[in-house]
Amino acid sequence: MVRPVMKDIFFLNQKSEPATKADKQVAEDLLDTLKANEAGCVGMAANMIGVKKRIIVVSMGFAYITMINPVIVKKFGAYETEEGCLSLVGVRRTTRYKDIEVDFQDLNFKKQHQKYSGWIAQIIQHEIDHCEGIVI
Numbered sequence: 001m002v003r004p005v006m007k008d009i010f011f012l013n014q015k016s017e018p019a020t021k022a023d024k025q026v027a028e029d030l031l032d033t034l035k036a037n038e039a040g041c042v043g044m045a046a047n048m049i050g051v052k053k054r055i056i057v058v059s060m061g062f063a064y065i066t067m068i069n070p071v072i073v074k075k076f077g078a079y080e081t082e083e084g085c086l087s088l089v090g091v092r093r094t095t096r097y098k099d100i101e102v103d104f105q106d107l108n109f110k111k112q113h114q115k116y117s118g119w120i121a122q123i124i125q126h127e128i129d130h131c132e133g134i135v136i
């Protein structure tokens with residue numbers, strides 16, 4: 001189900017809680033909402049649809065990835081960049097890492113460990129920031 005995009009900064013500044021199997025519908029709604037906003041958005045975190053749980057979805061162009069309780073365990077190659085956000089107007093400067101390794105659970109709550117680099121890594125870092133209540 002497509003949900004409205006949350007733009008309340010007070011809400012978005014709050015840290016999300018760990019997601020559980022009870023939140024599977026949230027993950028599905030988040031993916032539906034990302035697909036509906038794909039023209040202006042490459043990733044979303046659950047608090048962007050009003051649910052403070054640690055779930056993100058990322059468009060990889062050819063496929064989507066859902067990450068439940070993602071944690072960046074390694075990061076290399078810091079660089080400065082500018083990013084926009086569906087919940088905010090304009091772009092902001094931030095530091096990102098070129099290569100990251102992430103621990104997360106997939107939609108079946110199976111543990112995963114993956115490496116990402118470049119653009120996809122940048123989107124993942126942006127969405128994990130949302131889970132921490134960081135809105136750049």
Ligand SMILES: [Zn+2]
Pocket residue numbers: 084085086087126130
């Ligand atoms: Zn954002």
